[in-house]
Amino acid sequence: MYTQALNQADTGPKVIEDADKLARFEAKIDAEERIEPNDWMPEAYRRTLVRQISQHAHSEIVGMLPEGNWITRAPTLRRKAALIAKVQDEGGHGLYLYAAAETLGVSREELIDQLLTGRAKYSSIFNYPTLTWADIGCIGWLVDGAAIMNQIPLCRTSYGPYARAMIRICKEESFHQRQGYEIMLALCRGSAEQKAMAQDALDRWWWPALMMFGPPDAQSVHTEQSMRWKIKRFTNDQLRQQFVDATVPQAHYLGLTIPDPDLRYDAASGHWRFGAIDWEEFRQVLAGNGPCNRERMEARRRAHEEGAWVREAALAHAAKRRARAAAAKIAAE
């Protein structure tokens, strides 16, 4: 999900690029041709993509944690099966994206290391806790909804392997949003307590979901280059507005109130105008001070450490089998 990495400055060393090669590269981008792994590309393009694709991958992987929290407590077998399938999809999406990032010359091990040592980030949204079952509904409806808004334009991003991964992900993502909305619908049609639970979850997830699109355009100076290179195709504010316009009527259908006293419909433009976003909260969450940042990183580190012996054993087993096969071949000759 999520292009938050595109809001960061490219801090790598400035490289003086060959002017002819750069011109050919940019002509290709302008002609809507895709850039493929072995094609020449400017260093800044490569670095931006590695950062963006890997942070996208990390977001999918860390995103398994808040939802995984509810698998054992899903209210019915139907909900449980759907939630397991959804969490498994997020893992799969992380893997498609890591593979796309690796085509740019960075290894899986390096990428994982960047996440576990805190050098790489993941989407701010996964640093919020899932306190009730309604949060699972809200994540599917709002978080996956916001992710889809972000990801559909990425299907046409200029880097081929990233675009192809996104096409696959978008196809799988729509079930995620629908299952979330269905959970919300069931709660809103249920008892007064269930409806209150749905409203409480919306109250907590609404603003963090809007923050997922990143800082306002006026503040995100780094998106300009990404737009020119067609890594990104719409600005943060455009996507956020599109999300609000799509989501407000869905909340009304549920009979829920969006927790924004300034929200109003602007008939002239056809858009829902929303109130000010608390960007200080967003900065704090990105800086590591969200409600669950530490817990998420601890969970990822623990999973990696506890899996170390499995990776080691698998490699040792493969080496032993190779050696045995080689010995048998020599014996047979």
Add this chain to the structure above:
Amino acid sequence: MTEPKMPLWEVFIRARSGLAHRHVGSVHAADAEMALQAARDTYTRRGEGLSIWVVPSAAITASDPADKDALFEPTASKPYRHPTFYDIPPEVGHM
């Protein structure tokens, strides 16, 4: 980090009988058997295939994009390789 690298495998899937195996992506795994298992979990969660091939990525030899013109451009000057190059009177009928 000094952890040894997991080998990389390219994954090809036959979607339906009668179709060729098609490249769908890659996985990391210690050996071929585990690569097949990982490919199954990663790329066929919704009935996408009937058969999977995994090939060590290192075993693939690829053409260099820089040689694109030398390799492929000459075919553009050989229109006589296409059926439309030849004039057949319409009264002969479909051929």
